Amino acid sequence: MPKLRLKISMSLDGFVAGRNQSVENPLGEGGMKLHEWVFPLAAWRAPMGLDGGEVNASSKVVEETQANIGATVMGRNMFGGHPGPWDKQNPWMGWWGENPPFHHPVFVITHHPRPSFQLAGDTVFHFITDGIHSALDQALRAAHGKDVSLGGGASTARQYLQAGLVDEMEINLVPVLLGKGERLFDGQTDLHGLTLTRTVAMPAVTHLKYVRS
Numbered sequence: 001m002p003k004l005r006l007k008i009s010m011s012l013d014g015f016v017a018g019r020n021q022s023v024e025n026p027l028g029e030g031g032m033k034l035h036e037w038v039f040p041l042a043a044w045r046a047p048m049g050l051d052g053g054e055v056n057a058s059s060k061v062v063e064e065t066q067a068n069i070g071a072t073v074m075g076r077n078m079f080g081g082h083p084g085p086w087d088k089q090n091p092w093m094g095w096w097g098e099n100p101p102f103h104h105p106v107f108v109i110t111h112h113p114r115p116s117f118q119l120a121g122d123t124v125f126h127f128i129t130d131g132i133h134s135a136l137d138q139a140l141r142a143a144h145g146k147d148v149s150l151g152g153g154a155s156t157a158r159q160y161l162q163a164g165l166v167d168e169m170e171i172n173l174v175p176v177l178l179g180k181g182e183r184l185f186d187g188q189t190d191l192h193g194l195t196l197t198r199t200v201a202m203p204a205v206t207h208l209k210y211v212r213s
Helices: 042-048 057-066 132-143 154-162
Strands: 004-011 015-018 069-075 105-109 117-119 123-128 147-150 168-174 181-183 194-201 206-212
Touching: 004 154, 015 154, 042 057, 057 168, 057 194, 057 206, 069 132, 069 154, 105 132, 123 132, 132 147, 132 154, 147 154, 154 181
Parallel strands: 004 147, 004 168, 069 105, 069 147, 105 123
Antiparallel strands: 004 015, 015 181, 117 123, 168 206, 194 206
């Protein structure tokens, strides 16, 4: 059965983004620190069209999260751009340039309708206005038997967790403190059947894999 797989980086004090997120600073103050561990890796660089890079124990984790993915679901915050209705005169096309690293359909959950559009590498962005269940149903159909990757932002990921729809969760726990920002587990006391099955510890990050039992 295809799975919904969440991957997300988190600070030691539980934040997945810093305070004062904006179009200019989408990860918030200090939020980039949560992802610095992955930028040097060859496994991250290759899908971005970049040569070279390091190989270490985190490489296998990254490769595993990339494998067998046929579609992605994300929230409006992860797709980015200004809040509110879309600017038809100057439409936001995402953070990833003309050739995003997905190379499959991406379903963006939003309150504001927008036509689908395609970029290079077979990445097609669809905008879903009728909730998380509809987005997941459409992503599973588009994935043709492969798994669906669940991105952020925190609110979207939290909704799927609270609905008990996440089958696997990879938390990349980074040893930094952000103090304030947006938490993944804000108000939650239940992992909804997810159990820790694997830990990979590196100086810059600890990878915690949870699987539905």
